[in-house]
Amino acid sequence: MERIKLGISTCLLGERIRYDGGHKLDRFLRDTLGQYVDYVPVCPEVECGLPVPRESMHLEGNPASPRLVTSRTHQDMTERMIQWAKKRVIELEKEDLCGFIFKSDSPSSGMERVRVYNEKGMPVKKGIGIFAKIFMEHFPLLPVEDEGRLHDPKLRENFIERIFTLKRWREVLAEKPKLGNLVKFHTQHKFLILSHSPKHEQSMGRLVAKAKEMALKQAFEKYQGLLMEALKLKTTPKKHANVLMHMMGYFKEQLSSDEKQELLEIIDHYRKEYVPLIVPITLIQHYVRKYNSLYLKEQIYLHPHPLELQLRNHV
Numbered sequence: 360m361e362r363i364k365l366g367i368s369t370c371l372l373g374e375r376i377r378y379d380g381g382h383k384l385d386r387f388l389r390d391t392l393g394q395y396v397d398y399v400p401v402c403p404e405v406e407c408g409l410p411v412p413r414e415s416m417h418l419e420g421n422p423a424s425p426r427l428v429t430s431r432t433h434q435d436m437t438e439r440m441i442q443w444a445k446k447r448v449i450e451l452e453k454e455d456l457c458g459f460i461f462k463s464d465s466p467s468s469g470m471e472r473v474r475v476y477n478e479k480g481m482p483v484k485k486g487i488g489i490f491a492k493i494f495m496e497h498f499p500l501l502p503v504e505d506e507g508r509l510h511d512p513k514l515r516e517n518f519i520e521r522i523f524t525l526k527r528w529r530e531v532l533a534e535k536p537k538l539g540n541l542v543k544f545h546t547q548h549k550f551l552i553l554s555h556s557p558k559h560e561q562s563m564g565r566l567v568a569k570a571k572e573m574a575l576k577q578a579f580e581k582y583q584g585l586l587m588e589a590l591k592l593k594t595t596p597k598k599h600a601n602v603l604m605h606m607m608g609y610f611k612e613q614l615s616s617d618e619k620q621e622l623l624e625i626i627d628h629y630r631k632e633y634v635p636l637i638v639p640i641t642l643i644q645h646y647v648r649k650y651n652s653l654y655l656k657e658q659i660y661l662h663p664h665p666l667e668l669q670l671r672n673h674v
Contacts, residue, residue, distance in 0.1 A: 362397045363526045366451060366459035366494075368468045369400035371506050376402050380412040383462060385506045392519070395665060399454050403467035403490040407443035409436075418466045419476040422485035427466055437489065440467060444490045448497040455529070456501060458522040461491050463507030470495065470505050500587045501525075512673035513593065516664075521590045523664045524548065528586060536575045541582060542567055550660035552589050554602045559589035594674075600630040603639050606655060613650045622646075637671040 370377050373384035405411060416436060418425035427437045462468045465488050473486035487495075495503055502521040509515045527548075531540050545552075545567045552560040563585050570578040603626045607619075614622070625639045640661060647655045655661070664670060 361526075361530075363395060363457045363522055364454055365396045365398055365522065366454070366456050367398045367400055368460065368462035368465065368506075369402035369405070370462060371460065372398060372400055374400065374402070376405050376411050378404070378411075378413050378415045383506070385509075388460060388506060388509070391668065395668075396522075399451070399456060401447065401451075401468075401490075403440060403444065403447075403488075406447065407439055416466050417476055418473060418486045418488075422475045422483060425475045425486050427489050440489045441493070444493040447490070448494055451494075451498075456498070457525045457529070458502035458504075458518070459494060459498075460509070461488065461503065461505040463505040465491075467491070468505075470503055500584065502587070502591075512670070516670040516674050517590075517593060519668065519670060520551075520663045521587070524551065524590060524659070525587070527659070528583065532579065536579060538570055538575065538578075541570060541579065545582070547657050547659050548586075550602045550605065550658050551663055552586070553605070554594045554598050554660060555592045556589045557598075557601070559585055559592070563589070596630045596632055599636060600626050602660060603629070603643060606643050606658075609652050609655055610646050610650060614646070618646075635672050636674050640671060 367388065368383075370381075370383045371385045372389050373382050375382045377383065404413065404416075414429045414431055414434075416427055416429050419428050420426045426435055427440050428435055461470045463470075464473060466473060466486075467488045467490045469486070469488040470491045471487060472484040473488055474482035474484055475486035476482050491503075495501075502518055502525065504514065504518045509518060528544065531544050534540060545563060549560065549564075552563060563582060566578065566582055566585065570582075607614075607622055607626070611619075622639070622642060625634070625642055628634045629636060629639045643655075644661055646652070647661070
C-alpha cells in the first residue's frame with residue numbers, strides 16, 4: 360500500500376504558527392502515525408494572511424453560524440476566513456486525502472464543541488471551527504478527528520482503521536471498475552464491517568450480490584457511501600465477540616475440545632473487558648496459520664492497520 364495522505368492542523372506537527380508563536384506538537388501523530396502517512400499541513404489563520412504572533416480570536420453569536428472575532432480589538436474576520444476556506448477545500452481535492460486531523464477547541468479548526476461566546480461573554484461548547492465546518496461539508500465521506508479525541512484509544516483505533524480502509528478502497532477505484540474487484544473487496548472486509556454494523560454488512564452484501572443488475576459506477580458509489588457510514592459507527596466488545604465467534608466456526612472440525620474451551624474463554628474475557636482485543640485476535644491468527652484457513656487469511660479484520668501502532672493493545 361502506498362503511504363496515506365492526511366490533512367492536519369499545522370501546529371500539531373510542531374510548527375510555531377499559533378497566535379502566541381507557539382505550537383501544539385502531538386508526538387504520536389508526528390513520530391508514530393507519521394511513519395505511515397504523509398501529512399498535508401493546513402493553518403487557516405496563517406494561510407489567510409494573518410501574522411505570527413497575532414491577536415487571539417474566538418467565535419461569538421449563534422452557535423449554528425457564529426462570527427470569528429479578534430478577542431481584544433473585536434475585528435470580524437469571518438468573511439475573510441470563509442472566502443479563504445472555500446478556495447482551500449477546492450485545492451485540497453487534488454491531494455487525494457484519506458482524512459483530516461483538526462486542532463481541538465480552535466475557532467477555525469475545531470471539529471466540535473468549540474466555545475461560542477454569547478452577548479454576555481459567556482461561552483457554550485456548541486460550535487464548529489469555520490474552516491473545519493466548510494471542510495466537512497465539502498468532504499462529507501472523509502474520516503475526520505481532532506487530536507484531543509484521538510487520545511481516547513477506541514476513537515484512535517477507529518479513525519486509523521477508517522483511513523487505512525479508505526486507502527484500500529481508493530486503490531480499488533484506481534483500477535478499471537470490475538464487479539470482481541467489488542466482490543473481492545467486500546469478501547476481504549466482511550468481518551471488519553461486521554464488527555462495526557451487522558446491519559450495514561447485510562445491506563452491503565445484498566448490494567454486491569445485485570451489483571450486476573445496475574450500472575457499475577452506481578454500485579461502487581453506493582457501496583462507498585455505505586462503507587464509510589458503517590465504519591463511522593463504533594465497535595464494541597459485544598460486536599467484536601460476535602465476529603470472533605463467527606471466525607471460530609471455521610475451525611469447528613479442527614479444534615480439540617480443550618482448544619475450543621480455551622478460545623471461548625478468551626473471547627468471553629475480552630467481551631467482559633478483562634483483556635484487550637489483541638489477545639483473542641492473536642489466538643485466532645495462530646489457528647489461521649496452523650490450519651491454513653485461506654478465507655480467514657484474507658480477512659482484513661485480522662490486520663486492518665500496522666501491528667506496530669499497537670492500537671488493539673488498548674481496546
